[in-house]
Amino acid sequence: MKPELILNISVDCVVFGYDLSTKSLNVLVIKRFLESETKKEVLVDDYVLTGYHVYTNETLDDTATRVLKELTGLTGQYKKQFKAFGDPDRLLNPKDLIWIKNAEFHERTTTIAYYFLLKTEEVDLKNNTSQAQWFPVDALPELGFDHKQIILEAYEDLKGKCLSEPIIFELLPEKFTINEVQDLYQSILGITIDNRNFRRKLINKKYIIALDEKQVGVSKKPAQLYMFSKEVYDKVFQKNYLISI
């Protein structure tokens, strides 16, 4: 029962961040840049996801959590393992081979891909060593390895999941307005929703709790604030599809 092939395993993280003010769903990626020795030629100039090898006594989830912490300083964010990518040639593009110098350890790496949901504003990019940068999910830069595919598959998974589970609230602040939820659905799904109908539907959910609070610091009529109650959601197993298309 000797294994046919010994492989590496890594975890790659697609970090989705929602920017409430620009209503944009973003992905956090880091810069790859490499010049030739003479500096006459740019060999690699693109972006990649953050990822790392799995440590000895670490679960895959632990690795993902660690990678996110090192990148953003955050812990406890919503996390989902959504797919493993293991094609034998997935790291064998010319640019990627240049980038990976000690290629003997990298003949083949399978990566377990996770995505995280958080708010763009939670991440402080200032004191970040690895040149991390947000890009809107619909305007991604050039990406190394198979990372564009990984991001797109994560995005598809997210789209499906936000129709069947209340994960949308992971991308919003604790207190939010109805219109903010609508904007987020529209950003993620790329659709437009009738505000009056959406409003009625959402307010009727038992797990959407109206607070005794309104927006402050807005220059128009301040909107009512609401929160999502996971406790109620889990209990009153109401029809759980938040919206249907």
Next chain:
Amino acid sequence: MKPELILNISVDCVVFGYDLSTKSLNVLVIKRFLESETKKEVLVDDYVLTGYHVYTNETLDDTATRVLKELTGLTGQYKKQFKAFGDPDRLLNPKDLIWIKNAEFHERTTTIAYYFLLKTEEVDLKNNTSQAQWFPVDALPELGFDHKQIILEAYEDLKGKCLSEPIIFELLPEKFTINEVQDLYQSILGITIDNRNFRRKLINKKYIIALDEKQVGVSKKPAQLYMFSKEVYDKVFQKNYLISI
């Protein structure tokens, strides 16, 4: 960038088979049995999923396809990669350590788990070398490694997916009756559905095509046969949730 840890990768397959006559959703597992040298003691006596290491020039999907073919002789069945299992201690139960004799190669194996959907009757267990056996998903035997957990997570994924995609038809013959579809939903989801309402709902789907055929060889009023048209389903993007709870 030397990897911290070199790991094995395998693919494990949860084979779901639906038995139309007993209305039972089953899982195909294989027997593990080991006695002590004196034969006075049974060391291992349980079941496991089929799986195998990934070959050099094989994608993960290829490995899964190969494993299914070796087990059942079948190809082209519905297949889904649903999760990777990689906890460091997932193979370290006493029984599993006994079973794996050359443990130096197995200190840690991450498995990419797939599930397949097919009909129990398609599989001929007679000329099977590896003592494969079907068990109802709600009456699983004792299982080695973390394979019970893998099966249960596959089942959860299947439950969710059959509400949002027409994968249910992968478990049925090409020509089926309305009541057979209902029975299958009931088996998978563990619910009861009103036959008249279900019937109406299903018949109204454009992708459910009534055939010019009825059941033969039944001892009661023979039922109308239908088929599922993937082509129509993909085109007329009707509201795609087959049933809602």
Next chain:
DNA sequence: CTTACAAACGTCATTTTTACGTTTATTTTT
């Protein structure tokens, strides 16, 4: 106090769902 504007409310027609009871077609039994 007027204006601008997003927030919030309201309604009606249509569709979908739910919760039931009855009829029909076929095989088997008498």
Next chain:
DNA sequence: AAAAATAAACGTAAAAATGACGTTTGTAAG
């Protein structure tokens, strides 16, 4: 050939949810 048995198939009315709209309201800023 008629009767019995049984699963298949049909029907319907009330309730709930959805879709497509137009109007009012509350607040900050001018």
